[in-house]
Amino acid sequence: xxxxxxxxxxxxxxxxxxxxxxxxxxxxxxxxxxxxxxxxxxxxxxxxxxxxxxxxxxxxxxxxxxxxxxxxxxxxxxxxxxxxxxxxxxxxxxxxxxxxxxxxxxxxxxxxxxxxxxxxxxxxxxxxxxxxxxxxxxxxxxxxxxxxxxxxxxxxxxxxxxxxxxxxxxxxxxxxxxxxxxxxxxxx
Amino acid sequence: xxxxxxxxxxxxxxxxxxxxxxxxxxxxxxxxxxxxxxxxxxxxxxxxxxxxxxxxxxxxxxxxxxxxxxxxxxxxxxxxxxxxxxxxxxxxxxxxxxxxxxxxxxxxxxxxxxxxxxxxxxxxxxxxxxxxxxxxxxxxxxxxxxxxxxxxxxxxxxxxxxx
Numbered sequence: 167x168x169x170x171x172x173x174x175x176x177x178x179x180x181x182x183x184x185x186x187x188x189x190x191x192x193x194x195x196x197x198x199x200x201x202x203x204x205x206x207x208x209x210x211x212x213x214x215x216x217x218x219x220x221x222x223x224x225x226x227x228x229x230x231x232x233x234x235x236x237x238x239x240x241x242x243x244x245x246x247x248x249x250x251x252x253x254x255x256x257x258x259x260x261x262x263x264x265x266x267x268x269x270x271x272x273x274x275x276x277x278x279x280x281x282x283x284x285x286x287x288x289x290x291x292x293x294x295x296x297x298x299x300x301x302x303x304x305x306x307x308x309x310x311x312x313x314x315x316x317x318x319x320x321x322x323x324x325x326x327x328x329x330x331x332x333x334x335x336x337x338x339x340x341x342x343x344x345x346x347x348x349x350x351x352x353x354x
Numbered sequence: 355x356x357x358x359x360x361x362x363x364x365x366x367x368x369x370x371x372x373x374x375x376x377x378x379x380x381x382x383x384x385x386x387x388x389x390x391x392x393x394x395x396x397x398x399x400x401x402x403x404x405x406x407x408x409x410x411x412x413x414x415x416x417x418x419x420x421x422x423x424x425x426x427x428x429x430x431x432x433x434x435x436x437x438x439x440x441x442x443x444x445x446x447x448x449x450x451x452x453x454x455x456x457x458x459x460x461x462x463x464x465x466x467x468x469x470x471x472x473x474x475x476x477x478x479x480x481x482x483x484x485x486x487x488x489x490x491x492x493x494x495x496x497x498x499x500x501x502x503x504x505x506x507x508x509x510x511x512x513x514x515x516x517x
Contacts, residue, residue, distance in 0.1 A: 170513055178509035181364075182502070188362070189369015190377075197370065197404065198378060201397040205389045213393065216381035224376055330365060334357035 173242035176235050183231035184333065186224055187273075188326040194221050195323060222281060229274055236266070259336065266332045269325050276318050276325075284318070287311045360415040367408040367448075368505060370401060371498045395464055402456035409449055416441075437507050437515030444504035451497045459493055462486035 198217050202210045240246045245263075247253065254260040288311055296304075378397070382390050420428060420438070429435045463486045471479065510516035 173513055174506075174510045174516060177512065178506050181361075181505050181509055182368070184361075185365040185368035185505070186372055187369075189365040189367065190373045191369075192366050193370040193373045193401070193404075194377070197397050197401050198373065200400055201393040204396040205385075205392055209385055209389045212384055213381060213389075216384045217377050220377045220380060221373065224372070327362070330361045331358045334361050 169242070172238065176238035176242050179231055179235035180239055180333075183228045183235060184330060186228035187232070188330060190221060190224060190228070191319075191323055191326050195319070218285075222277075222285075225277060226281070229270070229277060232270060236270075262332050262335050266329060266336070269329050269332070272325055273322060273329075276322050280315060280318055284311050284315050288315075356415045356418045360412055360419060363408045363411040363415065364505070364508070367405060367412070368501050370405060370408075371494070371501050374401070375494060375498055391464060398456070398460045402452065402460070405452045406449070406456070409445065409452065413445060416445075433515035433517055434511065435515070436517040437510055440517055441504055441507045441511075444500055444507065447500050448497065448504070451493060451500070455490065455493050455497070459486065459490045463490060 194217070202213050202217075205213065237246070237249065240249050240263075245259070248260050248263055254264055288308065385393070426432075427434045428438060430439060463483065507516065
């Protein structure tokens with residue numbers, strides 16, 4: 167175990183990043199999204215756009231902080247060789263760490279799709295001289311994009327609920343696969 | 355499992371406070387006042403119960419986790435015991451803040467005056483709402499600071515506490 171304060175600060179930053187991503191996603195879905203339905207569609211669209219823009223920034227910051235504070239935690243616990251794959255699959259702790267990193271990577275991929283592919287599609291505007299068929303096609307395209315975003319958001323929520331499960335195993339023991347709920351898998 | 359539940363409940367609580375401060379508050383600037391009022395009311399109604407439920411879950415699962423530390427650690431003569439005591443203090447303060455916001459500060463934001471008001475009474479009513487908004491802002495910031503302090507205390511517990 168390395169410096170006490172280094173470990174505490176690493177855990178603190180990790181918890182804040184996790185709360186921002188996990189709690190933030192849930193509150194955006196359950197509270198902000200719910201309130202959005204209570205105002206007229208034009209204002210709801212503005213509210214959705216502004217809150218989503220800001221939350222996206224917050225979510226990316228949280229994913230970055232999760233990575234940095236996760237590496238700091240590995241150093242604090244002197245298990246940093248595992249981050250290079252050294253003995254990663256030899257213990258329940260290593261398996262849990264691998265699970266967390268894998269889930270984090272999925273969140274980054276999903277976030278990239280949302281930020282760089284789907285959201286720009288929603289922001290594109292049509293020219294004034296377009297026909298009804300083009301408007302209809304554009305609306306269909308927008309609806310499809312919104313549905314894809316909803317699916318990714320839901321998948322992210324499920325993953326975001328799984329990440330703290332792996333984290334709790336690491337913080338309070340030797341990981342999920344030895345003493346936690348996944349112990350029957352026998353990967354310890 | 356208790357460690358997971360307490361972590362998740364705390365994440366929802368702290369994440370909610372952060373979203374309100376860093377996402378919703380700046381987004382309000384782009385909406386008309388009347389719609390902010392409606393959205394705030396709907397959001398506040400749901401958020402207050404969610405926050406109180408999360409604080410209740412944190413208390414229940416936190417209590418369930420304590421015996422696992424072994425006998426003799428929960429006294430004020432140990433760093434762990436003092437940190438847990440400070441966490442309990444933060445929890446009581448957070449419950450008081452959420453209850454105060456939910457049942458006093460938030461309703462004051464949406465207080466409606468009578469339809470037939472003199473210009474002076476209307477101005478006084480507006481000033482009252484302005485004061486309520488400033489009070490709510492201050493309470494939300496205090497809540498966030500206490501929640502962040504509690505997170506630091508909680509982060510030190512696996513290493514034996516920090517006080």
